[in-house]
Amino acid sequence: MKKVAAFLLPLLLLSAIAVTACGKTPGGGGNTSGGTVDHVNLTVDDFAQHSITVAVNTPFKFVDPSDTGGLHIICAGDNGKCIADPNAPQELADPGFQINAGDTKTVTFAKAGTYKIACTVHPNMNLTIVVQ
Numbered sequence: 001m002k003k004v005a006a007f008l009l010p011l012l013l014l015s016a017i018a019v020t021a022c023g024k025t026p027g028g029g030g031n032t033s034g035g036t037v038d039h040v041n042l043t044v045d046d047f048a049q050h051s052i053t054v055a056v057n058t059p060f061k062f063v064d065p066s067d068t069g070g071l072h073i074i075c076a077g078d079n080g081k082c083i084a085d086p087n088a089p090q091e092l093a094d095p096g097f098q099i100n101a102g103d104t105k106t107v108t109f110a111k112a113g114t115y116k117i118a119c120t121v122h123p124n125m126n127l128t129i130v131v132q
């Protein structure tokens with residue numbers, strides 16, 4: 001019996017490591033090409049306090065998951081407040097756009113740069129988007 005346990009233990013440890021390594025990639029969600037992402041999920045895992053890289057002049061989606069999502073109001077800004085950013089897409093200007101669970105909002109960043117994105121409903125939702 002002891003021999004079986006000694007054999008199984010390393011296997012269990014390896015399995016645990018493999019599961020951990022296959023965990024979520026933070027900061028974004030999804031289809032990547034050239035290091036950029038084409039959408040972000042409005043979730044703690046993907047949005048809050050993350051930084052993502054987005055391609056300039058390419059449609060980019062804010063996705064509010066139907067199962068875990070909720071009401072968000074997204075704008076260019078910081079810590080729950082909209083801050084005017086003349087380079088940001090018009091949809092992100094004060095007061096931002098409202099989005100509900102299951103909805104998707106597509107915007108296009110026409111100018112390269114670094115954008116801070118906030119949610120006026122949840123001041124802890126802060127996302128940095130690097131457009132290149």
Ligand SMILES: [Cu+2]
Nearest residue numbers: 072119121122
């Ligand atoms: Cu929110």
